[in-house]
Amino acid sequence: MLPFQIQFKPGQTVYGQVVYGAKKAIVSGLLRPADHFPSVRQLSQELKINPNTAHKVVSALINDGLLEVLPGVGTVVAKSPAPSRAARRELLSNDVERVVVEALKLELGLDDVTSAITQTWQRITKPKL
């Protein structure tokens, strides 16, 4: 079993989706520093993805400093400091882009979008009575 789940969506690259899923798992704390990260073979077999893609994913995460290779242990989540605000923000960028595109289609302005977000934010974070 993989320590994170990925719901594949059509029309996006498999590579991008797996990297995103893994980053999300690490940034959200589902995967913690020193946790084992699945091997290329595990990723490939469990997600039924091309091993070359799985390999690219692991390399990219190592390059980004999210994973590190410990000799004799394998690939683990890096002991990096808590994910930066920038890293966490980046995970939101796809969703934000989609909202902006939809808003433009509907010919809404930036203030419409921000006020809609503020409203939703307040509704969700409001303490339940």
Add this chain to the structure above:
Amino acid sequence: MNAIIETNMLSFRYGAQEAVRDLNLTVPQGSIFALLGPNGAGKTTTLKALMNIVEPTSGEAFVMGVPTTRLGPTEFQRIGYVSENQELPEWMTVGAFLDYCRALYPTWDAAFCSRLTEQFQLPLDRKLKQLSRGMKMKAALLSSLAYRPRLLVLDEPFSGLDPLARDEFISGMLALVDESDWTIVISSHDIEEVERLVDWVGFLEKGGLRLCEPVAKLLERFRRLEVVLATGAVRESPPRLPHPDWLDVSVQSHALRFVESQYQADETNRRVQEIYPDAKEIQSSPMSLREIFVALARCPQTSTLKK
């Protein structure tokens, strides 16, 4: 790029019937290559020619650098081939069948074989003829995986398999990947089965190869475009093909929709503006492999081979 399979104007006729025509196919080593196309497009015949089961009427093909007509035991010990209509020695038990295969392949990996037997939940003491179709396919795959071939050729491996058996089959296939030196060729009429697996595709249509390229490139150059036209309404429907690289064009009131097969943001926008000066808003969205193949199948014979 190192090609493990290469064909040069490969053609095959059954009598007057031209099953495969002037095929120039390249399969890079280390790829999972999908040979796609509707039923009757010539996929099985192509693979049979590559495995030297049929001899090409004209043209030539090379597998691991050897002309297919000269493929012999040395090469076949490093090739695994599983086809939809494979004949198995039905009277044998699974165990006896595996023992029999084991004797044929010097590189047989007994530990790998038992691991897969367990993974596939194959009953060693049952006769092949007593097995379900899915079980038989798994037995056939196992017998072709256990000697860790360099090249695995699978002809419509998933047809008639239930989703669970299909998943197991794919996992087993991917178990081969431990080795550094492998290539997998899969033919299928259903793109969905292989969408996440393949990194290279060839698309056959009526015996001819319509395209053959990396999936990444294909996903990059195909986009579904939606254009809002300011004046709209008075359009021919269906319109004449506005551009040879566009597929599946439709106009509905103010919206023009089509599939661009040579997408490049600036260039595509320029083209749209040129053909439809009243284009108000142009939006492009990426397509899945499946959507691309549906678009291709709907619009046969356009210039999508051009790169």
